[in-house]
Amino acid sequence: MKTFFSKLIGSQSEGMKRVLGIFVLLMVVYIITAIINPNFVGAYNQENLIRRTSLFGILGIGVALVIITGGIDLSLGSVVCLVGVGVPWLITDQGWSPWIVLILAIVIPMLIGLSHGLLITKLRLQPFIVTLCGLLIYRGVTRGFTGDQTAGFGTDLKGLRWIATGEIPLFPGFGIPFPAVILIVIAIAVGIFLNRTIYGRYLLALGNNEEAAKFSGINTDRMITLAYVICSGLAGLAGLLFVLDLNLAQPVDFGNFYELYAIAAAVLGGCSLRGGSGTIIGVIIGTALLRVLRNMMNMAFLGFQRAEFAVIGAVILGGVIADELAKRAVARKRAAQKQKQEG
Amino acid sequence: MSSDTSKQLLEVRGIGKSFPGVRALNNVNLQLKGGEVLALLGENGAGKSTLMKILAGVQPADEGHILLDGEPVEIKGVQDALDHGIALIHQELNMATNLSVGANIFLGREPQKRGLIDEATIYERSKRYLEMVGLNVDPNIIVGDLTIGRQQLVEIAKALSVDARVLIMDEPTSSLSQKETETLFTAIKDLRKRGVSVIYISHRLGEAKELADRVSVLRDGENAGDLPKEEINHDSMVKLMVGRDISQFYSRTIHKPGEVALEVKNLRTPVHPTHELNFSLRAGEIVGMAGLVGAGRTELLATLFGVTPNVGGEVLVSGKSIDAQSPEEAINAGMALVPEDRKLQGLILEMSVRANMGLASLKRESPNGIFMNDEREGEITQLMIQQMRVKTPSEKQVVRYLSGGNQQKVVIGKWLAMEPRVLLLDEPTRGIDVGAKQEIYGLMEDLAKSGVAILFVSSELEEVMGMSDRTLVMHEGQITGELTREQLSEEAIMQLATGNTEAA
Ligand SMILES: Nc1ncnc2c1ncn2[C@@H]1O[C@H](COP(=O)(O)OP(=O)(O)OP(=O)(O)O)[C@@H](O)[C@H]1O
Numbered sequence: 001m002k003t004f005f006s007k008l009i010g011s012q013s014e015g016m017k018r019v020l021g022i023f024v025l026l027m028v029v030y031i032i033t034a035i036i037n038p039n040f041v042g043a044y045n046q047e048n049l050i051r052r053t054s055l056f057g058i059l060g061i062g063v064a065l066v067i068i069t070g071g072i073d074l075s076l077g078s079v080v081c082l083v084g085v086g087v088p089w090l091i092t093d094q095g096w097s098p099w100i101v102l103i104l105a106i107v108i109p110m111l112i113g114l115s116h117g118l119l120i121t122k123l124r125l126q127p128f129i130v131t132l133c134g135l136l137i138y139r140g141v142t143r144g145f146t147g148d149q150t151a152g153f154g155t156d157l158k159g160l161r162w163i164a165t166g167e168i169p170l171f172p173g174f175g176i177p178f179p180a181v182i183l184i185v186i187a188i189a190v191g192i193f194l195n196r197t198i199y200g201r202y203l204l205a206l207g208n209n210e211e212a213a214k215f216s217g218i219n220t221d222r223m224i225t226l227a228y229v230i231c232s233g234l235a236g237l238a239g240l241l242f243v244l245d246l247n248l249a250q251p252v253d254f255g256n257f258y259e260l261y262a263i264a265a266a267v268l269g270g271c272s273l274r275g276g277s278g279t280i281i282g283v284i285i286g287t288a289l290l291r292v293l294r295n296m297m298n299m300a301f302l303g304f305q306r307a308e309f310a311v312i313g314a315v316i317l318g319g320v321i322a323d324e325l326a327k328r329a330v331a332r333k334r335a336a337q338k339q340k341q342e343g
Numbered sequence: 344m345s346s347d348t349s350k351q352l353l354e355v356r357g358i359g360k361s362f363p364g365v366r367a368l369n370n371v372n373l374q375l376k377g378g379e380v381l382a383l384l385g386e387n388g389a390g391k392s393t394l395m396k397i398l399a400g401v402q403p404a405d406e407g408h409i410l411l412d413g414e415p416v417e418i419k420g421v422q423d424a425l426d427h428g429i430a431l432i433h434q435e436l437n438m439a440t441n442l443s444v445g446a447n448i449f450l451g452r453e454p455q456k457r458g459l460i461d462e463a464t465i466y467e468r469s470k471r472y473l474e475m476v477g478l479n480v481d482p483n484i485i486v487g488d489l490t491i492g493r494q495q496l497v498e499i500a501k502a503l504s505v506d507a508r509v510l511i512m513d514e515p516t517s518s519l520s521q522k523e524t525e526t527l528f529t530a531i532k533d534l535r536k537r538g539v540s541v542i543y544i545s546h547r548l549g550e551a552k553e554l555a556d557r558v559s560v561l562r563d564g565e566n567a568g569d570l571p572k573e574e575i576n577h578d579s580m581v582k583l584m585v586g587r588d589i590s591q592f593y594s595r596t597i598h599k600p601g602e603v604a605l606e607v608k609n610l611r612t613p614v615h616p617t618h619e620l621n622f623s624l625r626a627g628e629i630v631g632m633a634g635l636v637g638a639g640r641t642e643l644l645a646t647l648f649g650v651t652p653n654v655g656g657e658v659l660v661s662g663k664s665i666d667a668q669s670p671e672e673a674i675n676a677g678m679a680l681v682p683e684d685r686k687l688q689g690l691i692l693e694m695s696v697r698a699n700m701g702l703a704s705l706k707r708e709s710p711n712g713i714f715m716n717d718e719r720e721g722e723i724t725q726l727m728i729q730q731m732r733v734k735t736p737s738e739k740q741v742v743r744y745l746s747g748g749n750q751q752k753v754v755i756g757k758w759l760a761m762e763p764r765v766l767l768l769d770e771p772t773r774g775i776d777v778g779a780k781q782e783i784y785g786l787m788e789d790l791a792k793s794g795v796a797i798l799f800v801s802s803e804l805e806e807v808m809g810m811s812d813r814t815l816v817m818h819e820g821q822i823t824g825e826l827t828r829e830q831l832s833e834e835a836i837m838q839l840a841t842g843n844t845e846a847a
């Protein structure tokens with residue numbers, strides 16, 4: 001079991017230490033919040049926390065794949081908006097068949113990812129620019145065709161909405177929200193992809209050195225494009241789950257800043273923006289940390305909620321600084337030990 | 344500067360340095376007099392670069408002392424070293440290739456006038472230093488537009504501009520043309536006359552013989568011995584480096600080549616689209632490809648391998664036409680290319696030895712084209728580490744931390760692991776020590792015996808003459824001639840390489 005787990009995570013030991021570090025940080029924030037406000041650990045709040053973490057985790061995993069290639073995707077939040085607003089609008093306002101709309105909700109984001117990938121690999125445009133334009137375009141389009149009107153399902157589609165709102169009862173009064181199951185399935189699938197398949201190895205290799213990967217016979221363009229397709233596809237799925245959960249989507253701000261949460265979670269979880277490294281488990285813990293922090297601001301430091309961004313920013317900055325310092329300390333200690341052994 | 348050359352200018356005493364899993368230097372001593380050229384030799388991973396990095400303040404030593412003019416000094420960083428007059432020219436060039444020559448020479452020390460950069464002074468003073476190294480270029484030229492050889496000279500000019508007394512050069516000639524090498528040597532001899540001391544690292548023993556006043560050899564991170572000028576010759580140097588005699592350097596047995604393995608018909612490369620290239624390669628044959636730097640040899644290999652798609656012509660592997668538009672297709676057809684630049688094209692520096700070794704055969708070894716075959720990857724890696732005698736603490740070591748020559752072995756191992764039918768080698772022994780060179784030559788011979796067709800590009804004439812069954816010579820994108828083993832001579836190659844086809 002242990003080897004299966006480590007195989008899933010991969011052999012990036014540097015990354016594992018990082019994951020352990022933020023896991024400790026997560027625990028600290030968690031416990032502090034619980035002490036200040038006991039309601040935090042109440043079943044209702046915990047379920048909510050898990051649900052939100054799961055939804056944001058899906059976004060984080062997607063963008064992690066792109067970051068591993070050395071790229072970035074700034075358009076996630078707008079894809080969430082496009083799908084989250086588009087689906088209820090088409091079904092409820094326009095009367096389209098739910099099945100067609102659901103298929104579109106998956107296919108269109110993947111096409112969006114495909115176009116990002118092709119622009120980046122074939123035209124050699126920079127990922128930042130391409131996806132920044134995406135961020136503007138998809139939100140603009142959504143606001144345009146809905147006329148900025150809030151969309152929702154009303155009382156329809158109760159059954160479908162269960163995949164976002166439902167839960168698997170564990171014991172009386174507490175259940176695992178179903179999105180957590182979805183996240184786990186996705187995390188395992190992507191973890192296997194990244195660490196057990198040759199394509200995952202290709203992705204990590206090209207993230208480190210695209211030229212050398214190409215010389216090794218790797219079709220780097222195809223792999224990069226694939227990463228963007230998966231990323232946007234997962235963003236679409238998350239957008240769908242978000243709206244199924246909330247039942248309301250306002251084009252102006254639905255999914256606003258989500259790309260930044262996702263990127264922050266990936267970076268906290270050990271993805272280097274230079275590309276070539278990252279673990280899925282790290283991204284999930286990073287996401288959880290961000291969610292708990294937000295929750296903490298709402299529950300433990302009432303009156304300071306508006307400072308949420310400042311706190312999140314400070315935590316991320318503190319996290320990466322601590323990580324860097326720890327790395328140096330370890331290197332120094334190792335050198336000293338070595339010397340003692342031999343001297 | 345003192346003209347008394349008998350006193351030690353620089354002295355290194357009992358230097359030690361460890362990296363995780365590696366004892367890179369152990370109680371190393373070194374002396375250097377004013378105006379002396381010292382050749383520092385040793386096998387790959389012997390610790391040469393590490394010692395030089397310590398002197399230049401790039402890395403700290405774990406133990407030991409450094410004395411300058413008999414006084415102990417502490418070198419805490421690169422700036423410290425420069426202040427003491429010690430300048431290192433790295434194995435890999437470190438220049439801002441987007442800036443001008445002058446800007447690079449004065450980078451970080453720009454003369455100013457009223458708070459603005461004083462371009463006129465930079466221009467004038469750069470010009471002076473460039474003249475000292477015999478480089479006649481306008482200081483306003485962008486560095487990236489110069490050949491590697493000239494960039495090297497700019498680095499030396501830069502070192503002179505900080506009044507370096509000790510100039511360290513780590514394998515400066517590995518990517519220089521013959522002519523550039525000569526210019527460099529003239530510059531070094533000139534510096535010696537001015538009283539500048541030079542520590543010169545190279546795997547080309549001929550260079551050490553030509554330049555050095557003294558040779559000092561490291562082996563496995565320890566002093567292996569010194570040679571005074573009179574005793575410097577190929578055999579004595581090799582003996583100190585490897586600890587044994589290496590006779591029979593090129594071990595070729597000529598055997599009858601098999602079927603045509605690679606045929607190139609009217610191939611045109613994007614760099615020289617007007618020239619058509621024609622040649623063929625038989626199974627079991629080793630064909631050398633000589634020419635001056637920039638003759639289009641690397642472009643030819645890159646085109647064959649599909650890195651830069653051809654603009655016309657046909658390539659057949661084992662009689663089957665392949666139109667390689669990507670390395671993937673070339674590999675599928677059984678071709679492998681060991682590229683010229685290992686850091687840029689050959690290695691994933693941040694990954695382990697094992698991941699690098701396996702990279703080109705992932706698909707081949709995968710049981711279903713999707714999942715990795717961990718076991719095979721391990722086997723292949725072990726086999727290659729043994730076969731190539733890669734010096735690494737473990738297969739998990741990150742390739743960045745291997746010495747230059749061992750990195751090259753990893754690149755070659757990666758390609759041998761996929762068992763190619765046609766092996767293209769671009770400067771395969773660049774930066775590799777004599778022992779490893781011999782191993783690679785032996786490997787080429789073995790591969791040829793087992794029926795692999797080998798085409799290898801090399802700028803070292805000696806190696807081309809020693810290893811090839813046939814030699815193709817290129818000049819400005821054209822194959823100007825083909826020489827059999829009998830016709831082979833340094834002169835014949837140089838004639839063809841300079842475009843003089845009548846003489847052959
Ligand atoms: N930063 C590092 N971390 C770990 N090991 C290192 C590091 N730098 C060097 N080494 C190891 O120290 C040893 C000496 O390396 P060094 O680069 O000095 O060799 P070298 O004599 O310059 O070899 P070459 O001729 O191949 O360039 C090697 O075993 C190398 O793997």
Ligand SMILES: [Mg+2]
Binds near residue numbers: 392393434513746747
């Ligand atoms: Mg070296």
